[in-house]
Amino acid sequence: MKKLHLIATRVNSKPNYSEGAVPPLGILAIASYAKQHRDDLEIKIDDCAFFEVDRIKREIENYDADFIGFSSTALDYCNAFKLAKYIKENWPLKKTILGGPYATFLQNDNIKYFDYIVKGAGEKSLLSILEEPNEKIISEPISPYEFSILNYGLLGVLIDNYSDNYIKQILVPEGTEDVKAIYTHKGCNWRNKIGGCLFCSISKIKEVEYRTPKSLWEEISIYKKQFGTNFIHDVGEDITSDTEWLEVFVAKRPKGLGDIRFSVYARANGINKRMIELFSKLGISQVHLGIESGSNKMLRKLIKGTTREQNEKAINLLTDAKIRTYSSFVLGAPFENRGTLEKTYSLIEKIVELGQTDFINAYILTPLPGSKAFEMLAEKYPKIKKEIPNSTKLQRLWIKEFTDIDYFYLKEFIEKISAFSKIKSKAFSWEFREDE
Numbered sequence: 131m132k133k134l135h136l137i138a139t140r141v142n143s144k145p146n147y148s149e150g151a152v153p154p155l156g157i158l159a160i161a162s163y164a165k166q167h168r169d170d171l172e173i174k175i176d177d178c179a180f181f182e183v184d185r186i187k188r189e190i191e192n193y194d195a196d197f198i199g200f201s202s203t204a205l206d207y208c209n210a211f212k213l214a215k216y217i218k219e220n221w222p223l224k225k226t227i228l229g230g231p232y233a234t235f236l237q238n239d240n241i242k243y244f245d246y247i248v249k250g251a252g253e254k255s256l257l258s259i260l261e262e263p264n265e266k267i268i269s270e271p272i273s274p275y276e277f278s279i280l281n282y283g284l285l286g287v288l289i290d291n292y293s294d295n296y297i298k299q300i301l302v303p304e305g306t307e308d309v310k311a312i313y314t315h316k317g318c319n320w321r322n323k324i325g326g327c328l329f330c331s332i333s334k335i336k337e338v339e340y341r342t343p344k345s346l347w348e349e350i351s352i353y354k355k356q357f358g359t360n361f362i363h364d365v366g367e368d369i370t371s372d373t374e375w376l377e378v379f380v381a382k383r384p385k386g387l388g389d390i391r392f393s394v395y396a397r398a399n400g401i402n403k404r405m406i407e408l409f410s411k412l413g414i415s416q417v418h419l420g421i422e423s424g425s426n427k428m429l430r431k432l433i434k435g436t437t438r439e440q441n442e443k444a445i446n447l448l449t450d451a452k453i454r455t456y457s458s459f460v461l462g463a464p465f466e467n468r469g470t471l472e473k474t475y476s477l478i479e480k481i482v483e484l485g486q487t488d489f490i491n492a493y494i495l496t497p498l499p500g501s502k503a504f505e506m507l508a509e510k511y512p513k514i515k516k517e518i519p520n521s522t523k524l525q526r527l528w529i530k531e532f533t534d535i536d537y538f539y540l541k542e543f544i545e546k547i548s549a550f551s552k553i554k555s556k557a558f559s560w561e562f563r564e565d566e
């Protein structure tokens with residue numbers, strides 16, 4: 131029996147509003163696939179949203195796995211790196227693996243504590259790593275028809291925490307009993323067409339791949355039977371990417387699943403009357419929109435592909451259909467100044483007046499590796515390509531070089547905006563001390 135320990139690392143200090151509410155689906159997807167194809171595999175999943183670093187280290191020691199895999203984004207890679215270092219210093223023979231969005235675009239040399247780096251989808255790659263190949267960088271594509279049903283049982287003791295946290299932290303419809311996160315698709319048309327927004331850090335992943343409606347409804351019906359699930363959080367980038375797919379998904383809904391409600395992500399320019407009809411038929415009760423700015427000039431600089439007018443129209447249509455919105459903003463587009471921020475502020479006031487908005491959140495643009503913004507910054511600071519990403523440093527350099535605004539003014543502006551949000555970040559924060 132081989133033992134595999136999969137760990138989702140987390141960002142250091144800035145808790146996300148839904149931290150600990152959405153399980154690490156990347157890990158769950160590869161674990162489900164591996165379990166389906168290998169009987170001789172024991173798997174443990176840990177999520178750093180719940181545990182302090184010493185606890186994670188104890189779990190690593192106690193479980194004593196042959197393979198330890200990390201899933202990380204650019205901003206929590208530092209923690210995966212430090213844990214891999216800890217493993218290699220104590221048990222050099224254990225095999226360490228790095229996967230997830232940052233591994234796919236990894237640009238620096240700081241990978242010495244990892245035996246394997248998995249680029250792109252991890253399902254097949256993980257299976258091949260169990261055979262201990264000689265290559266360090268593994269990349270094996272998976273067809274959308276092979277995506278397996280997420281086996282939530284593999285989350286072990288953590289399983290109930292996600293649903294409870296989701297219900298506690300996020301405003302869900304009355305009567306929500308249990309929440310499960312899924313992905314209906316991967317990819318976004320805008321990225322596919324022109325490489326995506328200035329800050330999109332997975333800009334090179336072009337394809338839009340949908341799972342089959344049949345397998346998705348099968349998966350949801352398993353959740354309903356096993357856990358009493360009646361709310362689904364879909365993490366797919368843009369549900370409006372393929373109207374025909376959505377029509378089939380809505381039409382194929384099994385009779386016994388009429389009570390399921392959904393939360394989805396969408397691009398504002400994909401929201402029209404037909405889309406709203408489909409949303410209502412499906413029972414979508416929350417839509418996450420990346421509005422980004424109230425200034426059309428900033429939206430153009432962000433290569434967002436939407437206008438203020440389209441954003442306003444989308445929010446109006448959703449509000450009329452009694453669908454709640456979660457709006458997020460990215461501040462610090464090239465040439466951002468106090469005047470353009472005022473336009474964003476006035477848009478937020480308008481949105482809040484409509485009353486169907488639960489969550490308003492703003493971030494300072496972080497030029498993450500993989501994004502066009504990172505490449506622009508790297509032209510001025512080539513060293514950043516060799517460094518472990520540090521969000522504060524990247525943000526500050528970006529703001530200094532590309533905007534007409536002060537970093538601290540932006541921070542204050544974000545505080546002002548967050549006062550509008552009904553939902554506040556209230557998550558567990560996980561930190562490594564600097565000296566570790």
Ligand code: B12
Nearest residue numbers: 140141152153154155156199201203204229230251252331
């Ligand atoms: C849902 C989501 C979240 C949820 C996280 C829920 C969770 N517990 O994971 C929330 C809202 C909390 C969140 C937070 C953040 N997120 Co986020 N998030 C997403 C989103 C929309 C979907 C991720 C997902 O579940 N996909 C479905 C799964 C099945 O696919 P997958 O993750 O790609 O996994 C596959 C492969 O990557 C690989 N794989 C993944 N892990 C592993 C591990 C191993 C060992 C192996 C072998 C393979 C492997 O195999 C998987 C199956 O094929 C993506 C956008 C996207 N569509 O990918 C952004 C995204 C992942 N997030 C991103 C970012 C930047 C963040 C934040 C840093 C934002 C912030 N400033 O705070 C935080 C970091 C959170 C943290 N880790 O501490 C970026 C990452 C960019 C990068 N270069 O690293 C993305 C890509 C968005 C973007 N367009 O830029 N996020």
Ligand code: SF4
Nearest residue numbers: 318321326327330367
């Ligand atoms: S809409 Fe989202 S997923 Fe699509 S390109 Fe922009 S940031 Fe990337």
